[in-house]
Amino acid sequence: MVNEDFVLRIPDGLALDAAAPLLCAGITTYSPLARWGAGPGKKIAVIGLGGLGHLAVKLAHAMGAEVTVLSQSLKKQDDGLRLGADHYYATSDPKTFETLAGTFDLIINTVSGRIDLPAFMGLLALDGVFTTVGASGAPEISFPVGAIAANRRVYTYSLIGGIRETQDMLDFCARHQIGADIEVISMDKVNEAYERVLASDVRYRFVIDNATLR
Numbered sequence: 001m002v003n004e005d006f007v008l009r010i011p012d013g014l015a016l017d018a019a020a021p022l023l024c025a026g027i028t029t030y031s032p033l034a035r036w037g038a039g040p041g042k043k044i045a046v047i048g049l050g051g052l053g054h055l056a057v058k059l060a061h062a063m064g065a066e067v068t069v070l071s072q073s074l075k076k077q078d079d080g081l082r083l084g085a086d087h088y089y090a091t092s093d094p095k096t097f098e099t100l101a102g103t104f105d106l107i108i109n110t111v112s113g114r115i116d117l118p119a120f121m122g123l124l125a126l127d128g129v130f131t132t133v134g135a136s137g138a139p140e141i142s143f144p145v146g147a148i149a150a151n152r153r154v155y156t157y158s159l160i161g162g163i164r165e166t167q168d169m170l171d172f173c174a175r176h177q178i179g180a181d182i183e184v185i186s187m188d189k190v191n192e193a194y195e196r197v198l199a200s201d202v203r204y205r206f207v208i209d210n211a212t213l214r
Helices: 016-022 025-035 053-064 077-083 095-099 117-121 145-150 163-176 187-198
Strands: 043-047 066-071 087-090 104-109 124-135 154-158 180-187 203-210
Touching: 016 025, 016 163, 016 180, 016 203, 025 053, 025 104, 025 124, 025 154, 025 163, 025 203, 043 053, 053 066, 053 077, 053 104, 053 163, 066 077, 087 095, 117 124, 180 187
Parallel strands: 043 066, 043 104, 066 087, 104 124, 124 154, 180 203
Antiparallel strands: none
């Protein structure tokens, strides 16, 4: 028996295995995109192209925004463009921050390590929003007050979303045929999968085959 307040409907057209990560990574990235009005005419940057980042790119693209991936290197550039990004830049190149200064309406930070926050805040346009999602991002030693106040910029966190918003996200994904990029593994491969996660060798979510859980 399940309380109806906590039940979600997986729409027709969404495969269950590709839909499973949407209940975590999908709503985690959908919520701030919807909250801050991602859509036509908006320029969105996604920091990191991993389990969260790849869905942020897909969702922002489907919402009609112009999407840029900001990644440490260009090694996933082909993936980023395939997933819907319009542009892809390496943050290890200092020229990236010169080229993109004052560009974005919204930056979604999906990475779990420390970043040069003042440098990234400088990429926001007037009234731009920088949001760190999920449990990503270690606390900063110093908060870049000047980089925020200069152009009425906003810094915020977003953890996940409620049941109603999660259902909205699932319905949106069904309409736009969005699912997570996954690798289905058997239960006996879980230790190997864990090591691959540590090595950043996952594109982009693992799902365990139910048949191997019996």
